[in-house]
Amino acid sequence: xxxxxxxxxxxxxxxxxxxxxxxxxxxxxxxxxxxxxxxxxxxxxxxxxxxxxxxxxxxxxxxxxxxxxxxxxxxxxxxxxxxxxxxxxxxxxxxxxxxxxxxxxxxxxxxxxxxxxxxxxxxxxxxxxxxxxxxxxxxxxxxxxxxxxxxxxxxxxxxxxxxxxxxxxxxxxxxxxxxxxxxxxxxxxxxxxxxxxx
Amino acid sequence: xxxxxxxxxxxxxxxxxxxxxxxxxxxxxxxxxxxxxxxxxxxxxxxxxxxxxxxxxxxxxxxxxxxxxxxxxxxxxxxxxxxxxxxxxxxxxxxxxxxxxxxxxxxxxxxxxxxxxxxxxxxxxxxxxxxxxxxxxxxxxxxxxxxxxxxxxxxxxxxxxxxxxxxxxxxxxxxxxxxxxxxxxxxxxxxxxxxxxx
Numbered sequence: 001x002x003x004x005x006x007x008x009x010x011x012x013x014x015x016x017x018x019x020x021x022x023x024x025x026x027x028x029x030x031x032x033x034x035x036x037x038x039x040x041x042x043x044x045x046x047x048x049x050x051x052x053x054x055x056x057x058x059x060x061x062x063x064x065x066x067x068x069x070x071x072x073x074x075x076x077x078x079x080x081x082x083x084x085x086x087x088x089x090x091x092x093x094x095x096x097x098x099x100x101x102x103x104x105x106x107x108x109x110x111x112x113x114x115x116x117x118x119x120x121x122x123x124x125x126x127x128x129x130x131x132x133x134x135x136x137x138x139x140x141x142x143x144x145x146x147x148x149x150x151x152x153x154x155x156x157x158x159x160x161x162x163x164x165x166x167x168x169x170x171x172x173x174x175x176x177x178x179x180x181x182x183x184x185x186x187x188x189x190x191x192x193x194x195x196x197x198x
Numbered sequence: 199x200x201x202x203x204x205x206x207x208x209x210x211x212x213x214x215x216x217x218x219x220x221x222x223x224x225x226x227x228x229x230x231x232x233x234x235x236x237x238x239x240x241x242x243x244x245x246x247x248x249x250x251x252x253x254x255x256x257x258x259x260x261x262x263x264x265x266x267x268x269x270x271x272x273x274x275x276x277x278x279x280x281x282x283x284x285x286x287x288x289x290x291x292x293x294x295x296x297x298x299x300x301x302x303x304x305x306x307x308x309x310x311x312x313x314x315x316x317x318x319x320x321x322x323x324x325x326x327x328x329x330x331x332x333x334x335x336x337x338x339x340x341x342x343x344x345x346x347x348x349x350x351x352x353x354x355x356x357x358x359x360x361x362x363x364x365x366x367x368x369x370x371x372x373x374x375x376x377x378x379x380x381x382x383x384x385x386x387x388x389x390x391x392x393x394x395x396x
Contacts, residue, residue: 018238
């Protein structure tokens with residue numbers, strides 16, 4: 001293209017680096033932003049500046065927020081003895097959207113991986129052990145992804161905490177709305193093994 | 199969610215309004231932005247601020263740029279008598295990416311539509327007629343989309359300019375890499391009617 005060093009061109013290139021956007025959709029998005037300068041581009045620029053300046057990891061749980069301690073950790077009503085361990089902030093947000101869990105979280109920031117040299121120290125696991133004492137946790141819910149890495153990490157944490165606190169993990173089975181014909185074998189086996197009497 | 203009035207929450211809502219992004223991908227994008235604050239979020243905020251302040255429509259052709267007159271209209275080497283009429287700025291960018299057209303453009307800003315009350319005045323058609331005189335245009339290339347609205351608009355413009363300037367439109371036919379089996383009837387008919395002796 002003939003318009004290098006152009007802020008519009010540079011904006012398209014940066015937008016194309018966002019997950020879910022490629023060069024073509026980045027161009028469409030930038031044209032849309034320019035067409036809606038006052039309603040969208042200007043407020044977006046201001047919010048991004050604000051978030052870039054204020055967003056940080058909660059020192060306690062690893063959630064993303066705008067203070068040193070996130071809203072959930074700051075909320076005394078959520079100190080109900082339940083602590084939900086998740087892999088990353090996206091998982092925490094998914095739990096919050098479900099609106100059913102009223103305790104606190106602990107974000108590991110990933111899963112254990114010998115290959116990528118991710119050990120317990122990198123995963124906020126020592127802080128988890130400390131919080132069980134300092135926050136009088138009665139039950140730790142391991143809400144890790146049902147992947148090999150997630151389950152390996154869950155096993156490691158369960159070993160570390162065994163005997164110190166009640167441990168549970170999310171139920172595995174048929175998702176709501178799921179059709180058996182489309183489920184993988186592993187899910188069907190798990191759902192059958194964990195079958196409930198009615 | 200429990201975090202209303204939160205800039206992160208507000209940023210997700212605005213990002214979800216971009217074409218190509220929904221609520222889920224907006225959340226993923228914002229988490230990615232926060233994780234890459236220095237490399238991505240900060241520069242993106244600065245570029246958006248810059249583009250919001252500087253982006254404007256070229257007074258001459260309707261292209262989007264950072265000055266009153268866009269780079270293409272300001273480039274004397276592109277005053278070669280050829281004027282390419284396109285529906286919108288995205289089409290102009292697509293023509294520029296092909297790198298083959300060295301004349302100037304005229305962006306209509308849409309197509310004629312009785313239903314949506316879009317008349318010639320809304321479409322920068324009077325300016326097109328003026329430019330043919332003032333810029334000594336010898337040929338107008340109608341590069342409108344091969345849709346009903348696009349072709350209706352092309353016919354109207356051709357009527358307006360008939361006898362005043364040479365007129366042409368993009369060739370219709372089999373796209374490069376196209377397979378006959380996957381083409382619609384209209385394209386095959388057009389390609390057959392416009393067949394070339396070899």
